[in-house]
Amino acid sequence: xxxxxxxxxxxxxxxxxxxxxxxxxxxxxxxxxxxxxxxxxxxxxxxxxxxxxxxxxxxxxxxxxxxxxxxxxxxxxxxxxxxxxxxxxxxxxxxxxxxxxxxxxxxxxxxxxxxxxxxxxxxxxxxxxxxxxxxxxxxxxxxxxxxxxxxxxxxxxxxxxxxxxxxxxxxxxxxxxxxxxxxxxxxxxxxxxxxxxxxxxxxxxxxxxxxxxxxxxxxxxxxxxxxxxxxxxxxxxxxxxxxxxxxxxxxxxxxxxxxxxxxxxxxxxxxxxxxxxxxxxxxxxxxxxxxxxxxxxxxxxxxxxxxxxxxxxxxxxxxxxxxxxxxxxxxxxxxxxxxxxxxxxxxxxx
Amino acid sequence: xxxxxxxxxxxxxxxxxxxxxxxxxxxxxxxxxxxxxxxxxxxxxxxxxxxxxxxxxxxxxxxxxxxxxxxxxxxxxxxxxxxxxxxxxxxxxxxxxxxxxxxxxxxxxxxxxxxxxxxxxxxxxxxxxxxxxxxxxxxxxxxxxxxxxxxxxxxxxxxxxxxxxxxxxxxxxxxxxxxxxxxxxxxxxxxxxxxxxxxxxxxxxxxxxxxxxxxxxxxxxxxxxxxxxxxxxxxxxxxxxxxxxxxxxxxxxxxxxxxxxxxxxxxxxxxxxxxxxxxxxxxxxxxxxxxxxxxxxxxxxxxxxxxxxxxxxxxxxxxxxxxxxxxxxxxxxxxxxxxxxxxxxxxxxxxxxxxxxxxxxxxxxxxxxxxxxxxxxxxxxxxxxxxxxxxxxxxxxxxxxxxxxxxxxxxxxxxxxxxxxxxxxxxxxxx
Numbered sequence: 001x002x003x004x005x006x007x008x009x010x011x012x013x014x015x016x017x018x019x020x021x022x023x024x025x026x027x028x029x030x031x032x033x034x035x036x037x038x039x040x041x042x043x044x045x046x047x048x049x050x051x052x053x054x055x056x057x058x059x060x061x062x063x064x065x066x067x068x069x070x071x072x073x074x075x076x077x078x079x080x081x082x083x084x085x086x087x088x089x090x091x092x093x094x095x096x097x098x099x100x101x102x103x104x105x106x107x108x109x110x111x112x113x114x115x116x117x118x119x120x121x122x123x124x125x126x127x128x129x130x131x132x133x134x135x136x137x138x139x140x141x142x143x144x145x146x147x148x149x150x151x152x153x154x155x156x157x158x159x160x161x162x163x164x165x166x167x168x169x170x171x172x173x174x175x176x177x178x179x180x181x182x183x184x185x186x187x188x189x190x191x192x193x194x195x196x197x198x199x200x201x202x203x204x205x206x207x208x209x210x211x212x213x214x215x216x217x218x219x220x221x222x223x224x225x226x227x228x229x230x231x232x233x234x235x236x237x238x239x240x241x242x243x244x245x246x247x248x249x250x251x252x253x254x255x256x257x258x259x260x261x262x263x264x265x266x267x268x269x270x271x272x273x274x275x276x277x278x279x280x281x282x283x284x285x286x287x288x289x290x291x292x293x294x295x296x297x298x299x300x301x302x303x304x305x306x307x308x309x310x311x312x313x314x315x316x317x318x319x320x321x322x323x324x325x326x327x328x329x330x331x332x333x334x335x336x337x338x339x340x341x342x343x344x345x346x347x348x349x350x
Numbered sequence: 351x352x353x354x355x356x357x358x359x360x361x362x363x364x365x366x367x368x369x370x371x372x373x374x375x376x377x378x379x380x381x382x383x384x385x386x387x388x389x390x391x392x393x394x395x396x397x398x399x400x401x402x403x404x405x406x407x408x409x410x411x412x413x414x415x416x417x418x419x420x421x422x423x424x425x426x427x428x429x430x431x432x433x434x435x436x437x438x439x440x441x442x443x444x445x446x447x448x449x450x451x452x453x454x455x456x457x458x459x460x461x462x463x464x465x466x467x468x469x470x471x472x473x474x475x476x477x478x479x480x481x482x483x484x485x486x487x488x489x490x491x492x493x494x495x496x497x498x499x500x501x502x503x504x505x506x507x508x509x510x511x512x513x514x515x516x517x518x519x520x521x522x523x524x525x526x527x528x529x530x531x532x533x534x535x536x537x538x539x540x541x542x543x544x545x546x547x548x549x550x551x552x553x554x555x556x557x558x559x560x561x562x563x564x565x566x567x568x569x570x571x572x573x574x575x576x577x578x579x580x581x582x583x584x585x586x587x588x589x590x591x592x593x594x595x596x597x598x599x600x601x602x603x604x605x606x607x608x609x610x611x612x613x614x615x616x617x618x619x620x621x622x623x624x625x626x627x628x629x630x631x632x633x634x635x636x637x638x639x640x641x642x643x644x645x646x647x648x649x650x651x652x653x654x655x656x657x658x659x660x661x662x663x664x665x666x667x668x669x670x671x672x673x674x675x676x677x678x679x680x681x682x683x684x685x686x687x688x689x690x691x692x693x694x695x696x697x698x699x700x701x702x703x704x705x706x707x708x709x710x711x712x713x714x715x716x717x718x719x720x721x722x723x724x725x726x727x728x729x730x731x732x733x734x735x736x737x738x739x740x741x742x743x744x745x746x747x748x749x750x751x752x753x754x755x756x757x758x759x760x761x762x763x764x765x766x767x768x769x770x771x772x773x774x775x776x777x778x779x780x781x
Contacts, residue, residue, distance in 0.1 A: 025719075025729070027632070036744065039552045039718045046720045047474050049437065052549075054633065054729040056717035057742075074629055117517070229742050231749065254744040257509065257518045318470075322552075323744070 023073040026053040026303050030063030031174050033109055033248055034080030034285050037319050041307045044318070048306065050299045060174045067288065068093035077293045077300050081286045082109065082174040087348045100291035103345040104335055106313055108325040110249035110274035111179050111281040113262040118241040121160045123262040127280060129155050130264070131187025133164050134223050136216040139193030144209075147218050167233045168217070168246035170225040179246055180215050182281045183264075188214035234259065249274060250323030274325040282325070291342045308336045407760075411753030417542035417555060418497045418505040420468065420531055424448040424476055425490045436481050441473035453527060464527040469496040471556040496544065496555040497537075499747035501528055505537065508746065519746075545754065549722045550736065554747025557740070559755060561722040565635050565715070565730030566704055572639025572726055573646060573703050578696055580643075581650030582685075588651070589658040590680050609648035616645045617709025625713060633714035633729035641709050646699035653695020657688035690777035697770040701763050707734040733759045 028038055035057040046052040058066065060081045067079035068089060075098075085103065093101065113130070115123060125133075132155045137144045152159035169176040188194055188210060197206040217223045226233045230247040234255050237245045244262060249269055252259055261269050264280050273279035287307070294301050311317050313324075313332055320326050327335065337343075365371065425447060432439045449465045450456075456464055472495040479493070480486050496502070500519040503509045505528075515522050531537050548558025592598045620641035624630045630637045661684050669679040710716065716735040723730035731739065737759065740752040 023631075027729075032742070035718070036552065042718065043552050043720050047471075052719045052721035054717045054719050056633065056714050057739075058714075074632075230744070231741060248744075251744050254519075254746060256516075257513050260517075 024298055025051045026078070026297055026300055027076040028053055028055045028078040028080065028287075029058045029066050029076045030078070030080030030287065031060040031082040031285070032057040033060075033082040033174060034106070034287060036250065036322055037106065037285075037324050038078075038080055038287070038307075040318055040322055041303070041312055044312070045299075045303050045306045050302060050306075053299075053303060060177075064089040064092070067290070068096055068098055070096045071098055071290065071292050073297070075290075077290050077297050078304075079288050081288065082178060082283060084284070084286060085288060085345075085348055087350050090347050098290055098292070100342070100344050102289045102291055102339060102342055104287050104289065104308070104339055105327070105331070106285050106287060106307075106324070106335070107319070107327055108274050108277075108282050109285050110269045110279055110325065111175060111182065111246060111283070112249045112252040112269045113244055113246055113264070113281075114237065114252050114259040115244050115262060116237045116241040117258055117260050118238075119260070121162070123160075123244075124264075124266055125159075125262055126190070126265055127183055127187035128190040129159065129187070131184050131191070131214060134166055134168075134217055135184060135188065135214060136218045137213045139191055142193065142196075144193070144213060147220070150222070162242045164222045165224070165240070165243040166222065166246060167224050167226040167236050167243060169230075175230075175246075175248055178283045179281065180217075182283060184217075185210050185214050186280065248323075249325070253323040271320070271325045275328075285324070288345075289339070289342075291344065294342060304339050308332075308339045404760075407753045407756055410750055411757050412750075413506050413508070414545065414747075414750040414754035415542050416506075416539045417544060418502045418537060418539050419494050420497050421492055421494050421536045421538070422448055422452060422468065422472075423490050423492050425451065426476075426480060426486050426488065428488050431480065431487050433484065433487060436484060436487075437477065439477075441477045445473045445476065453530070456527070460523055463521060463524050466524065467497050467501050467528055467531070469498045469555045470553055471496065471551070494538070499554045499745055502555055503746055504528060505539065545751070549720055550718060550731065550739070551720055552718075552743075552745075554743075554745050554751055557748070557751060559733065559736060559758065561719065562731050562733045562736035562755075564722045565638075566732040568635035568723065568726040568730065569638045569642065569732055570700055570704060572636055573643045574696070574700060576640065576643040577646045577650055577699065581647050581696075582654050582692060584647075585651045585654035585658060586680055586685070589655050590676070590684070605648050605651055609652060612708075613645055613706055614708040614712065616641050617712030619644070620709060620713050631727055631729060633717050635715075635723065635726045635728075635730050635732075637713050638710050638715050638730075638732065639726070641713060642703040642706055645706065645709070646703050649699040649702065650692075650696055653698070654688070654692045657691025657695070658684060660691065661687045687779065690773055690779075694770045694774045697766055697773070701766040701770075704732075704766070705734055705759065705763060707738060710735050711738065733762070 026042075028042070030038075035055065038055050042053040042055050056076075060083060063076075063079040063081065064085065067076050069075050085101075090101075093099070113123075113125070115121075129152075132138050132147075133149060133152065135147060138147050138149070139145075140148060149155050149164060151161055151163055153161040168179065194206065194209060197209060217225075226236065226245075230251045233245040233247050234251055237243055238258050245259075252261060252269065267273050267279045269279050269281075274282040289300075289304060306312065309317075310332075312319050313326060313335070314320075315326055315329075317326065326332075424444065426444065430439065430444050430447065445468060446461075446465055449468065450461055453461060453464050472493070475495055476491075476493055479491070497505070500509065501524075504511075504520055504525065509518055509520060511525065520528075528537075544556065545558045546563070547560055548556055549561035551557040588598065588601065592601075620637060624637045624640055625632055630640075665683055665687065666679050669683045670676075674682065710732060715730065715732055716738055717729055717731065718739060719729060719731070733755065737752055737755045740748045740755060
């Protein structure tokens with residue numbers, strides 16, 4: 001009991017001391033994909049003489065939870081997201097009094113599938129092939145069965161006769177969500193099985209097929225969850241030339257001397273193809289600003305200005321150097337306008 | 351247990367020279383040899399793994415202990431630097447001017463590409479120097495600035511010049527420009543002090559551990575200040591005063607169990623109590639220290655109780671016999687004698703705390719910030735969480751920096767454990 005009292009009193013003193021301080025730094029949470037870009041802007045902002053912002057990588061979903069928890073110095077001012085805010089998250093925000101939010105689409109990110117440069121094969125896959133190689137259940141002769149494919153050549157005779165082995169992100173990662181949605185589900189929609197269900201007009205069965213069966217990665221050891229750390233995947237690929245890896249484009253961009261891209265539908269992942277959506281596995285990146293904090297948290301308005309500046313988000317800016325696929329000129333101008341005037345977002349539809 | 355040989359068939363006691371018994375003795379020796387060999391194998395396996403870890407860390411990390419620098423002459427003319435607002439002058443342009451005078455043959459994009467050799471932090475280093483000493487305006491100053499990460503990699507041989515140009519981060523033209531600088535003797539590779547004096551940065555060449563050092567220091571301070579008095583107090587009460595009954599047994603069992611609770615559980619507790627309920631600053635060393643104090647308490651209590659128990663009862667009885675009160679016995683006789691053991695336990699608990707990561711990730715101590723915390727109430731990182739952030743960064747330079755930071759952390763741990771051993775050797779008393 002003695003120890004409890006002591007701890008409690010120490011805590012009480014500490015609590016009053018820390019709460020008495022108003023917050024002088026901007027606090028940012030959110031997606032690990034947006035994190036490196038926000039990091040860059042934060043450093044630039046601090047170098048220009050602003051108070052060094054605190055940037056934390058919590059994942060998109062985790063960031064939304066903290067961001068929407070309330071208004072005031074205890075809650076973050078900005079959250080990054082590798083997908084648009086969901087309706088449920090918007091409602092959570094509204095419930096906690098966070099009503100004035102500006103949505104900023106800052107650019108695009110591609111998910112790269114890559115192999116080691118030591119591999120002599122020139123890879124070119126369709127999304128359907130990616131789905132068939134990596135899903136738990138695939139349709140064979142009109143019925144769904146446990147994935148029987150062990151070699152790429154089992155899927156299509158034109159593919160190389162090497163064993164399927166893929167390293168990818170774990171389910172907690174936003175990259176995984178994006179990969180499932182953009183590659184796996186899109187791939188299974190291309191299968192004859194899905195087309196037949198669609199023609200039959202059996203919507204329930206079609207939805208179940210796409211949303212459930214296509215969204216599960218195989219569990220028999222040929223798809224390896226490599227943790228949140230994309231650098232680990234890069235290192236494993238260098239060690240094993242037959243394996244393919246799935247990660248954010250920026251990691252491919254930084255390691256182009258050791259890794260090469262797997263083409264999807266004949267399109268290589270480059271900044272140009274990702275921005276034009278010619279490369280099929282690409283997604284938009286966002287950050288969300290709590291407008292109630294503008295003018296209250298010192299430097300927030302200036303920070304947003306630094307973020308949206310031409311030197312950062314524009315073509316040739318320092319975020320492009322970091323691997324961000326940047327917006328077009330007109331899009332950027334609209335974004336700068338939206339942020340400057342603190343235009344509130346409307347409720348998302350889903 | 352011993353195995354007694356069966357009586358001799360002849361019935362005349364033990365015939366040690368018989369073949370049967372000799373075989374028996376051989377068997378015993380053989381099994382002993384096996385045990386010894388198994389022990390040696392286990393130890394060499396453990397040592398082998400340790401050596402493997404150290405070697406692989408050193409091989410990837412040693413390059414981060416040096417950093418390629420370039421000496422560049424920066425003309426700081428009165429036209430480009432606004433004497434009224436030195437800080438706000440266009441320092442990027444001033445650096446570009448310096449690069450242009452370094453490479454008079456280059457123009458346009460080629461010049462900009464050559465400018466990429468310099469770290470982005472160069473302009474701020476020059477700026478801060480001129481702000482501190484405005485008399486530099488109007489002179490040409492020679493600066494030693496870090497080169498950017500791709501060129502650091504190039505200089506250290508991590509980028510192969512033979513790979514096709516499109517597959518590497520530096521172009522042939524940039525390599526040519528870099529080689530000119532090498533030929534002019536402007537490139538040097540001094541010890542990377544920046545790794546200890548800079549805070550975190552998104553540029554590997556500028557990133558350092560200063561913020562993490564200070565964060566870890568504050569965290570240990572808070573942890574020590576709370577865990578030591580509370581731990582010793584609890585141990586003294588339990589060992590010297592508490593009646594031995596069911597309740598004290600229950601407490602003892604619980605403390606031992608608490609020592610085995612996974613550390614991440616303390617992180618969840620801290621998230622719920624310190625952050626959400628008390629509203630302390632997310633990611634501050636204060637919260638981290640409180641969390642790790644909870645985690646170290648059982649270790650300290652158990653170590654303290656063990657050292658109190660090791661003080662012979664005769665000391666207590668003698669003190670009581672000459673009229674000391676229980677409190678005097680504890681504070682004047684028992685505690686001083688138990689102190690070396692307590693300090694050893696505490697240092698080991700602190701060493702555990704400095705390497706702890708999981709609970710700190712939950713309370714947001716893995717945030718990126720480019721300045722070191724000035725008080726324990728500011729957000730901060732610690733050494734292990736800094737390693738975590740670096741390990742996750744895409745830039746090549748962070749791979750070696752991660753290993754280097756791990757080596758630094760290991761060095762600190764070895765120092766702390768060494769201190770614990772020294773304290774034990776120096777002050778331990780045998781009864």
